[in-house]
Amino acid sequence: MVQLQEIVDEHFQEPQPGPEEDDADYTDTDSEISEESEYDPSDETLGERLYALRDIVSPQTRGYITNKVTAAGNAVMSVLTFSGKTLWVISSSALLLGIPWALAWSEEQQVLEMEKEMKMREMGGDLLTAGTHDGASTAQQLGNALGPETKPAL
Template sequence: MVQLTEVADEHFQQAQPGPEEDEDFTDTDSEISEESDYDPESETLTDRLYALRDVISPTTRGYISAKVGAVSSAVGTALSFGGKTLWVVGSSALLLGVPWALAWAEEQQVIEMEKEMKMREMGSEMLTAGGEQSGSATAAQVGAALGQDAKPAL
């Protein structure tokens, strides 16, 4: 049969030094030391925030760090994708849109020139027709071209 024997550790048998036995002990919670080199004016906001890291538990800090990392990664990916998309759209607009716009403007100029030529032909026909007929016939042609009855100015 197995017999259990309790063995006492020597380390726990010795007396542990406490506040009464330690000569260098000072109660810093109840006294403000005048010898401190702490200067609150030289402390920055970053130093203060860094000192607060111990207030939050390590598991919570890890969770927050993981979430911040995931969000920053997602934002970086979105910005990268957006920049590449803008590059493709911008270069496509320059390579395809500018020549199309120039061709369209040229086509509009041709259309305007054709209208102007038709108006000149109509005007020259009216002037040549006016020489052969009386002035009232020319006024009738001008009125017909405008789509209304022409009346004398007097």
């Protein structure tokens, strides 16, 4: 059977070098510090107070939080960058394609209005020269020009 024997190292038997413990010099310094200290908590900002609390959170947790905040910041920056580029593409496309199309469409509308006006003038000219058409009166020609569904008012 195996027997264990404790061997004491001589190094641990010697007292440590340094000042001798003297309990007579020990005093409660809390009251002295609070009275003699020039610390004023009203001068401290919220940021300084939060920075002082950093040691309460473990380094692993601080690293985790830092990584998450950095990842969220990068995601927001990516979304904003993509949105800005998309807005640039849409606005420049609208300027390069939309404005010429709108101008051409408005010109086409003007041409249609001018054609309508020309037809109205021709109709008005035909009404003024009513005596030359088969002896029909101006009211009859106007009725024919407006269509068969219109009837003269009584």
